[in-house]
Amino acid sequence: xTDLSGSRIASGLAILGPAETALLRLLDDTFRRWVTDExxxxxxxxxxxxxxxxxxxxxxVNFPHLALVAGGLKTPTSGPxxxxxxxxQIAGPHLGLPTATCFGAYLYLRDQTVPADxxxxxxxxxxxxxxxxxxxxxxxxxxxxxIVAIGSYQHTQDVIARYRTRIEEFLGALSLDVAVEAASxxxxxxxxxxxxxxxxxxxxxxxxVDDLAIASVNTHRNFFGERCRIGIEPDGGxxxxxxxxxxxxxxxxxxxxxxxxxxxxxxxxxxALHERQLA
Numbered sequence: 611x612t613d614l615s616g617s618r619i620a621s622g623l624a625i626l627g628p629a630e631t632a633l634l635r636l637l638d639d640t641f642r643r644w645v646t647d648e649x650x651x652x653x654x655x656x657x658x659x660x661x662x663x664x665x666x667x668x669x670x671v672n673f674p675h676l677a678l679v680a681g682g683l684k685t686p687t688s689g690p691x692x693x694x695x696x697x698x699q700i701a702g703p704h705l706g707l708p709t710a711t712c713f714g715a716y717l718y719l720r721d722q723t724v725p726a727d728x729x730x731x732x733x734x735x736x737x738x739x740x741x742x743x744x745x746x747x748x749x750x751x752x753x754x755x756x757i758v759a760i761g762s763y764q765h766t767q768d769v770i771a772r773y774r775t776r777i778e779e780f781l782g783a784l785s786l787d788v789a790v791e792a793a794s795x796x797x798x799x800x801x802x803x804x805x806x807x808x809x810x811x812x813x814x815x816x817x818x819v820d821d822l823a824i825a826s827v828n829t830h831r832n833f834f835g836e837r838c839r840i841g842i843e844p845d846g847g848x849x850x851x852x853x854x855x856x857x858x859x860x861x862x863x864x865x866x867x868x869x870x871x872x873x874x875x876x877x878x879x880x881x882a883l884h885e886r887q888l889a
Contacts, residue, residue, distance in 0.1 A: 622743035622750030655714025766852030
């Protein structure tokens with residue numbers, strides 16, 4: 611009989627087994643329902659975008675060490691050699707692999723005017739060319755569920771505060787000790803006014819369990835609203851954005867580490883959701 615226990619991980623790529631997959635789906639469905647149960651909408655996004663769309667977010671300026679791109683092959687081809695294709699056989703890497711899920715929300719709302727209390731959620735594959743990989747803790751590609759607030763600045767802060775509380779309550783129900791640490795994301799050009807403001811007032815907080823960031827809350831101010839020309843009803847002023855992000859494989863990693871198996875972790879999550887009515 612085929613052994614379907616555990617996950618298969620190599621070179622930053624993970625294939626989750628049935629129990630780990632079920633745990634990941636339970637977690638993702640929980641975070642999704644936090645949004646949809648209060649009237650937020652779910653959208654779907656592709657795992658790749660034209661590089662010019664990601665370049666508009668300064669991805670290749672601020673995240674060049676993480677960025678991955680893809681393109682077609684020229685024909686005829688002699689096939690890969692040494693695990694890769696020669697540069698001359700690549701037909702223009704014009705597709706970018708996103709480092710974050712929330713990009714899809716801003717591109718979906720591009721050139722639109724939205725209510726000042728817009729709330730959406732989406733899950734997607736993210737890709738990061740890390741310097742090293744570490745089991746499910748640090749992967750080349752992983753799944754990230756995001757909750758994205760678009761509208762007034764106050765709306766973004768209300769959403770972040772509300773979900774920060776929910777995350778802390780959920781982790782408490784799971785008996786996981788969490789450290790909330792201020793961090794930074796290089797969304798803003800280092801020499802610009804926004805980068806200075808970020809240093810004075812942190813815009814990113816990470817929820818760290820066992821020295822691993824498994825979730826974060828992020829304030830982008832009007833960066834993405836400006837880049838995608840998203841307006842706010844009724845006057846069309848530039849939208850502010852903020853997001854709450856969950857690294858799903860990282861949640862699986864810490865829960866399996868804490869409870870010993872994916873099956874036992876699944877039981878603990880269901881129990882916590884039932885007892886605390888956190889679903």
